[in-house]
Amino acid sequence: MQQLENDIRAALSAAIQQVFSVSVAAEQLVMQPTRKEFAGSFTLVTFSLTKALGKGPEQIGQALGEWLMTHEARVSGFNVVKGFLNLEIADREWLRLFQDLVQRPDDAPVPTGGPQAVIVEYSSPNTNKPLHLGHLRNNFLGYSVAEIMKATGATVTKANLVNDRGIHICKSMLAYQRYGNGETPQSAGIKGDHLAGKYYVLFEKHYREQVKQLEAEGVLPDVAKRQAPMMLEAQDMLRAWEAHDEEVVGLWKQMNGWVYEGFTETYATIGVDFDKYYYESGTYLLGKERVEEGLQKGVFFRKEDGSVWVDLKEEGLDEKLLLRADGTSVYMTQDLGTAELKYNDFGYDLSLYVIADEQNYHMQVLKAVLKKLGKPYAEAIHHLSYGMVDLPSGKMKSREGTVVDADELVREVVAAAQAATLEKGKIEGLSEDEQARLFHTLGLGALKYYLLKVDPKKRMLFNPEESVSLEGHTGPFIQYSHARIAQLRRKAAQMGINEKAYFLALPELQKSEREMIEELARYASVVTEAARTFSPAIAAQYAYDLAKAYNRFYAEVQVLAEPDETKRAFRVALSAQTGRAIKATMQLLGIEVPERM
RNA sequence: GGUUGUGUAGCUCAAUUGGAUAGAGCAUCUGACUACGAAUCAGAAGGUUUAAGGUUCGACUCCUUACACGACCA
Numbered sequence: 001m002q003q004l005e006n007d008i009r010a011a012l013s014a015a016i017q018q019v020f021s022v023s024v025a026a027e028q029l030v031m032q033p034t035r036k037e038f039a040g041s042f043t044l045v046t047f048s049l050t051k052a053l054g055k056g057p058e059q060i061g062q063a064l065g066e067w068l069m070t071h072e073a074r075v076s077g078f079n080v081v082k083g084f085l086n087l088e089i090a091d092r093e094w095l096r097l098f099q100d101l102v103q104r105p106d107d108a109p110v111p112t113g114g115p116q117a118v119i120v121e122y123s124s125p126n127t128n129k130p131l132h133l134g135h136l137r138n139n140f141l142g143y144s145v146a147e148i149m150k151a152t153g154a155t156v157t158k159a160n161l162v163n164d165r166g167i168h169i170c171k172s173m174l175a176y177q178r179y180g181n182g183e184t185p186q187s188a189g190i191k192g193d194h195l196a197g198k199y200y201v202l203f204e205k206h207y208r209e210q211v212k213q214l215e216a217e218g219v220l221p222d223v224a225k226r227q228a229p230m231m232l233e234a235q236d237m238l239r240a241w242e243a244h245d246e247e248v249v250g251l252w253k254q255m256n257g258w259v260y261e262g263f264t265e266t267y268a269t270i271g272v273d274f275d276k277y278y279y280e281s282g283t284y285l286l287g288k289e290r291v292e293e294g295l296q297k298g299v300f301f302r303k304e305d306g307s308v309w310v311d312l313k314e315e316g317l318d319e320k321l322l323l324r325a326d327g328t329s330v331y332m333t334q335d336l337g338t339a340e341l342k343y344n345d346f347g348y349d350l351s352l353y354v355i356a357d358e359q360n361y362h363m364q365v366l367k368a369v370l371k372k373l374g375k376p377y378a379e380a381i382h383h384l385s386y387g388m389v390d391l392p393s394g395k396m397k398s399r400e401g402t403v404v405d406a407d408e409l410v411r412e413v414v415a416a417a418q419a420a421t422l423e424k425g426k427i428e429g430l431s432e433d434e435q436a437r438l439f440h441t442l443g444l445g446a447l448k449y450y451l452l453k454v455d456p457k458k459r460m461l462f463n464p465e466e467s468v469s470l471e472g473h474t475g476p477f478i479q480y481s482h483a484r485i486a487q488l489r490r491k492a493a494q495m496g497i498n499e500k501a502y503f504l505a506l507p508e509l510q511k512s513e514r515e516m517i518e519e520l521a522r523y524a525s526v527v528t529e530a531a532r533t534f535s536p537a538i539a540a541q542y543a544y545d546l547a548k549a550y551n552r553f554y555a556e557v558q559v560l561a562e563p564d565e566t567k568r569a570f571r572v573a574l575s576a577q578t579g580r581a582i583k584a585t586m587q588l589l590g591i592e593v594p595e596r597m
Numbered sequence: 598g599g600u601u602g603u604g605u606a607g608c609u610c611a612a613u614u615g616g617a618u619a620g621a622g623c624a625u626c627u628g629a630c631u632a633c634g635a636a637u638c639a640g641a642a643g644g645u646u647u648a649a650g651g652u653u654c655g656a657c658u659c660c661u662u663a664c665a666c667g668a669c670c671a
Binding site for chain 2: 360551
């Protein structure tokens with residue numbers, strides 16, 4: 001398809017040379033796909049040529065169209081509408097393109113000239129509470145972008161940087177020490193991450209009571225927040241942890257262990273994985289070394305209280321804290337260490353950070369600080385910033401208990417998919433296990449598609465009802481199209497029809513057949529664009545376009561019931577190829593497609 | 598206060614990066630299952646793209662100002 005467009009551009013460039021004796025580079029021509037309501041596949045916008053050629057747009061279009069008709073065999077017709085030259089491509093050219101697609105292996109990469117060694121950091125949870133809806137957007141985005149980069153032929157490492165140290169986990173630990181009574185996930189029958197979360201909530205509850213108490217005694221709110229006994233104790237605990245206090249470290253290991261078990265289960269359920277885990281407890285010391293290095297190089301400075309800062313005013317940013325006065329590290333400290341570790345481990349030429357847009361500033365600072373340190377990998381860092389997920393009731397707020405828990409949400413979407421599927425009554429013959437797997441595939445398909453179809457950088461609204469919907473612009477709509485194709489292929493196989501026969505002799509294509517081939521031919525450019533912009537939404541839109549085009553085709557022509565043998569075989573092949581394309585595209589999103597549903 | 602993002606149909610989202618009459622889905626209305634899967638398809642209705650200027654053959658897109666909402670930095 002890209003090749004075809006390039007050829008058309010070259011032909012147009014030659015035509016301009018021949019007809020008008022003016023040189024216009026092929027790349028400079030303004031081309032676009034022809035809009036559905038006009039005949040044609042490629043459109044040249046001739047407005048942009050009027051100055052260079054000294055002629056009116058219609059005149060240019062007419063002259064170039066006529067030249068192409070006699071000089072470019074692949075152009076079979078044209079029409080001029082105002083400043084638009086619409087070019088029709090010969091059917092046999094479409095068939096040739098289709099043939100190429102059929103021959104192409106499913107796992108053939110789409111070369112884009114982009115980065116080759118990529119590391120995608122995503123998920124990166126705190127270990128003090130279970131995953132919620134916001135994490136799901138993050139996880140699905142990260143997984144999908146990694147798959148998209150893989151599809152371009154890049155070597156991709158999926159990394160999870162677990163935020164296992166810091167004040168937040170000390171809060172859970174402190175509350176557990178006080179109120180836990182030796183409870184374990186087993187004894188309580190609660191997933192480990194949820195158990196840690198329970199104690200984090202308990203901390204917050206008691207802490208707030210202490211703050212309120214202090215305020216009632218006349219202490220200023222800011223001071224009360226800082227001096228509430230539980231906060232001071234949590235900070236003591238953090239210092240004890242950094243000093244390797246045995247008891248504290250023991251508790252920390254125990255609670256984090258529970259949390260990891262919980263996370264592992266959730267990751268398996270939602271179908272994401274990682275090639276490498278990093279733990280901030282293992283990177284913050286290296287970060288401190290980098291801070292030392294910066295001090296020695298004179299790019300950082302120390303304030304009277306002993307805290308270390310970097311001045312980024314020249315970069316249009318601000319002064320930023322790198323190490324606290326008491327020597328404990330902040331997020332930035334450990335991020336410096338992690339960046340270096342990742343580079344040493346994988347030598348990336350692109351390092352993606354899938355992090356919500358509230359961290360935009362932080363990520364700018366990280367990159368700027370690494371540049372100041374003269375690190376070679378600073379330029380390769382890219383923040384894949386995504387918008388937060390809102391609920392119909394507004395922002396998710398843990399304090400107000402409006403956070404949507406990931407595990408619970410997954411259960412709900414699977415249950416909804418199950419209810420809808422059973423109601424349709426089309427799955428007799430499937431075993432209990434197969435049914436359960438299908439409900440899971442459909443429920444997660446709905447949820448993932450719902451979260452991925454929106455442009456990552458935009459804030460999005462999560463409507464629970466729409467997220468489990470199976471109709472319209474949804475994952476299950478696309479899955480349904482695939483299942484229907486799968487059914488058709490099974491029947492075609494029974495009839496002995498070859499899916500990969502040659503069809504160049506086919507006399508003429510139906511409109512819906514031609515449009516289907518055009519959609520299929522877009523695959524490479526979709527992958528390229530999705531990889532360039534790090535946007536699964538582009539792949540999601542394409543999967544929908546494929547399904548939409550196929551359903552139209554399916555409604556308009558007969559496949560198995562077509563009497564003409566050649567046409568019948570071609571339509572089976574077109575269906576099969578569409579099924580492959582849908583599967584491959586959905587795979588980029590981390591969504592499975594069923595053989596029946 | 599400073600920096601920054603967003604604003605498109607009743608609702609949720611698109612718009613090939615400056616191109617044609619701004620497209621889909623949901624919701625509403627109409628039609629299509631004794632043709633291969635109706636979780637589908639065909640159609641109707643729905644818009645001053647927040648507002649006002651500007652740039653040009655052409656602006657949802659770029660520039661200026663204002664407004665609204667969000668995030669971050671103090």
